[in-house]
Amino acid sequence: MSDTVKVPEEEVVEARSPFSEAWEMFRKNHAAMAGLVVLVLIVVAAIIGPPLYAVDPFEMVWAPFSPPGVDGFILGTDYLGRDLVAALLGGARVSLIIGLAAAFVTVAIGVTVGALAGFYLGWVEEVLMRITEFFQVLPTLLFSMVIVALFGASLPMITFAIGVVSWPPVARITRAEFLRIRELEYVTASRASGAKNFKLMFSVILPNALPPIIVQSALMVGSAILFEAGLSFLGLTDPNVVSWGQVIGSNRQYILDAPYTVTIPGLAIFVTVLAISLVGDGLNDALNPKLRQR
Amino acid sequence: MAFVQKFFVRLLYAVILLTAVLVLNFSMMHLAPGDVADTISQSMGGADQEVLDQIRAEYGLDQPFLVQLGRYIGNVLQFNLGYSYFFNTPVTDLILQRLPATLLLVFTAQIMALLIGVVLGVISARRPNGLASHFVTALALFGYAAPVFWTGILLLIAFSLKIQWFPVAGMQDVTVSGGFWVHALDIAKHLVLPAVTLGSIFLALYSRLSRATMMEVLGSDYVRTAKAKGLTEREVVYKHALKNSLSPVITLAGLQFSAVISGAVLVEAVFSWPGLGTLAFQSIIARDTPTILGILFFSAVVVIVGNLLTDLALRFVDPRMGGK
Amino acid sequence: MSGPLLKVENLRIELTTRDGIAPVIDNLSFELNAGENISFVGESGCGKSMTALGIMGLLPEKIGRIASGSITFDGEDLTAASEARLKEIRGNDISMIFQEPMTSLNPVYTVGEQIAEVLRRHQGLSTAQAWTKATELLDAVRIPNPQARVSDYPFQMSGGQRQRVMIAIALACEPKILIADEPTTALDVTVQAQIFDLLRDLQAETGTAIMLITHDMGAVAEMSERMIVMYAGRKAEEGRVDEVIEHARHPYTKGLISCVPHIMQTLTEERHKLTEIEGIVPSLREFGRNNCLFAARCELVEDRCLNERPPENSFGKTQKAACWRAEEV
Numbered sequence: 001m002s003d004t005v006k007v008p009e010e011e012v013v014e015a016r017s018p019f020s021e022a023w024e025m026f027r028k029n030h031a032a033m034a035g036l037v038v039l040v041l042i043v044v045a046a047i048i049g050p051p052l053y054a055v056d057p058f059e060m061v062w063a064p065f066s067p068p069g070v071d072g073f074i075l076g077t078d079y080l081g082r083d084l085v086a087a088l089l090g091g092a093r094v095s096l097i098i099g100l101a102a103a104f105v106t107v108a109i110g111v112t113v114g115a116l117a118g119f120y121l122g123w124v125e126e127v128l129m130r131i132t133e134f135f136q137v138l139p140t141l142l143f144s145m146v147i148v149a150l151f152g153a154s155l156p157m158i159t160f161a162i163g164v165v166s167w168p169p170v171a172r173i174t175r176a177e178f179l180r181i182r183e184l185e186y187v188t189a190s191r192a193s194g195a196k197n198f199k200l201m202f203s204v205i206l207p208n209a210l211p212p213i214i215v216q217s218a219l220m221v222g223s224a225i226l227f228e229a230g231l232s233f234l235g236l237t238d239p240n241v242v243s244w245g246q247v248i249g250s251n252r253q254y255i256l257d258a259p260y261t262v263t264i265p266g267l268a269i270f271v272t273v274l275a276i277s278l279v280g281d282g283l284n285d286a287l288n289p290k291l292r293q294r
Numbered sequence: 295m296a297f298v299q300k301f302f303v304r305l306l307y308a309v310i311l312l313t314a315v316l317v318l319n320f321s322m323m324h325l326a327p328g329d330v331a332d333t334i335s336q337s338m339g340g341a342d343q344e345v346l347d348q349i350r351a352e353y354g355l356d357q358p359f360l361v362q363l364g365r366y367i368g369n370v371l372q373f374n375l376g377y378s379y380f381f382n383t384p385v386t387d388l389i390l391q392r393l394p395a396t397l398l399l400v401f402t403a404q405i406m407a408l409l410i411g412v413v414l415g416v417i418s419a420r421r422p423n424g425l426a427s428h429f430v431t432a433l434a435l436f437g438y439a440a441p442v443f444w445t446g447i448l449l450l451i452a453f454s455l456k457i458q459w460f461p462v463a464g465m466q467d468v469t470v471s472g473g474f475w476v477h478a479l480d481i482a483k484h485l486v487l488p489a490v491t492l493g494s495i496f497l498a499l500y501s502r503l504s505r506a507t508m509m510e511v512l513g514s515d516y517v518r519t520a521k522a523k524g525l526t527e528r529e530v531v532y533k534h535a536l537k538n539s540l541s542p543v544i545t546l547a548g549l550q551f552s553a554v555i556s557g558a559v560l561v562e563a564v565f566s567w568p569g570l571g572t573l574a575f576q577s578i579i580a581r582d583t584p585t586i587l588g589i590l591f592f593s594a595v596v597v598i599v600g601n602l603l604t605d606l607a608l609r610f611v612d613p614r615m616g617g618k
Numbered sequence: 619m620s621g622p623l624l625k626v627e628n629l630r631i632e633l634t635t636r637d638g639i640a641p642v643i644d645n646l647s648f649e650l651n652a653g654e655n656i657s658f659v660g661e662s663g664c665g666k667s668m669t670a671l672g673i674m675g676l677l678p679e680k681i682g683r684i685a686s687g688s689i690t691f692d693g694e695d696l697t698a699a700s701e702a703r704l705k706e707i708r709g710n711d712i713s714m715i716f717q718e719p720m721t722s723l724n725p726v727y728t729v730g731e732q733i734a735e736v737l738r739r740h741q742g743l744s745t746a747q748a749w750t751k752a753t754e755l756l757d758a759v760r761i762p763n764p765q766a767r768v769s770d771y772p773f774q775m776s777g778g779q780r781q782r783v784m785i786a787i788a789l790a791c792e793p794k795i796l797i798a799d800e801p802t803t804a805l806d807v808t809v810q811a812q813i814f815d816l817l818r819d820l821q822a823e824t825g826t827a828i829m830l831i832t833h834d835m836g837a838v839a840e841m842s843e844r845m846i847v848m849y850a851g852r853k854a855e856e857g858r859v860d861e862v863i864e865h866a867r868h869p870y871t872k873g874l875i876s877c878v879p880h881i882m883q884t885l886t887e888e889r890h891k892l893t894e895i896e897g898i899v900p901s902l903r904e905f906g907r908n909n910c911l912f913a914a915r916c917e918l919v920e921d922r923c924l925n926e927r928p929p930e931n932s933f934g935k936t937q938k939a940a941c942w943r944a945e946e947v
Contacts, residue, residue, distance in 0.1 A: 262447050
């Protein structure tokens, strides 16, 4: 027997942590990186903008309807003569804060519900899933409008109102992940070695369920921002705080005379949410196929 | 017959869901500070305690919670959704007045988004690097990120104010007179911009899903069999492939009804469309409790009916979903 | 009948892969006569399915193409035929059935419709006529209660039944050639036997030539008159089934046969040792090289094999083997 079988040289592959691998993949995604850069810029603008550009967005500083570029006002003034740049910077803060906070509430509720349903199964799952479906039947905006109208339009209440209707998709994804992971071997091994339920859920299963949850959370920030914009457009917002949606809503009647008061804040919302969804898509590509192979 | 059985189960489930909606809404109303009597007294310009108590007794507000809830549900079953203090009309009438406008908007937007979405999906699946495909990708990004009211305003500025193709607001032009078709055309003209605005978000979703599904289907074994039979390109794509790619998209559309209604609220505000959305907004500002409850209830009904219709549509498209 | 029904000459099919262009079929020539039953045998990846797809003109669009050679069917060169002409031939003069019956039928149409459409398309039958004929065909492929089952959907049928429907579709227009690509691999053993019986009987009735693609030597022995053994895109051996089994002239064939003891028991008295062919098939990157691609696994390998592609040696009128040491096998 001649041994002329040639074995191809094995390439030596460096072992890397899943995080740096995911980051590598993310970095290669140009759209996602662009989104990240834009997002960082917006965050920076929101943090240092208002102190630096110390104009009160509610103060009438100039004549109304001064177009952009005129008289030193880069973006012009609105129907009350208020500076639009100040409104944008102030609104950035509000949008980002509410976006993050509401997303946090959404994810907290959604993950809890989904984890409990996917772990305990049986009637617990049934009941929780019915509740989830119930919340999916109600039109979210209408419901939040009612909550805000009834209980007051403060920032915390708005955050709560958004969070409490947006959680079903997160719950579904979490539950699906739990159902999948609980059947995997290392979970059975943990259970066999006597791990308690709570520990199983949060230390063993949840960390592995994270990738799709993380992606969904990122997207939830985007939807929360849109949601808040919708509420404030309709006027259901804290009157002491400036918000992009609110600027659009209050200037709506004047689109014939000064369309820029409406188009520019809308553009701000659009760019922010677009950046977030690009980052979210990038996270999806980077996290999901890789970590699933673990 | 399995089909009828399934239908009744669904119906029962829907009823339970709606009852839950009622209970939840009613409880929320009660938890909120202030009540109906306060609202009425406000519109009366203030009232003293005696009058307030009288109003409360009249509207049964002094009864325990469960009794009030029971009364309310009992009324609903008799199609009585209460009386609106603000509009001075029975709530049921109010809603039925505005419901058709919203239904028209919602269903036009959904159907339009579905049809165009599927067509775009088919075209871009066959040419993944073509114009249609890039459009779908771009639309998917922009459709999601742009606030629907902003899109509406942009369209309004562009097509109603700058180029005056479409009317600026409302559903009909009261000065138009004529027969059925004249009015229908008038409404259609008013419908275009709102429906396009509302549909754009969902068009983004449906076209992307349609493209992905269609690409998968075109690579499937049964499409290979169809080609091996010597069928024409048209038969392979439109007869064999298309029908299989429809179910996921239709299913998705069914799940979007509540989102469509939420979007409709904003679109109605932008275009002054006389539907439930505007009514909801007005009654929320006015703290008109019965109307708010009625609208929430009705929108849940619309969503559930939308789901049922979707199931029916699915049954036509995919025989595996039937009770055969 | 003047000349063979199908004549493939020096066929070369190229696939575009990440590593470049590979000849997945390399200089293949063979003939198929009317009414004949031949088998293409070999391990997965040897190109048997590609040959079939090449004949049908169904190579994967962007990545596969016929680089050179000719496929002459009934006097017509298929490699030069227009797509429209190929569509006329497919399902009509040459039909194909595939390996996975569970996914090869369209789930949203009835089996009757999927049979009828071939009849309407190629034979111009009306809807009613096609439906009736479809029912008859279901009967011909031995599906019980065909009048009821013709309006069934594929999900209401078992794998074996679906494969019968595929056969019905393939034979509906009475093609001259039926290509069966691993028709029973995905089915239970008992069902396999039934399908082969059915194919044999139908062939006897209709006179269709069958080109069976398989990796199962047992099936070859049962079904076919002639066999072609493929290895790494090349023809290793060709001949009548009985003569090849009795005395294979290529080391690879010999190895294949020795893996299936029961066929030898029925044909010869000798019992060979059960051997396994060590090693694995070469990757696509190595196809097309000017040496014997089996050399790495061969017992009889010598220097010539590593440096030059072996020629085809003939043994008798029908047997051929591509090996430098074919006489010694």
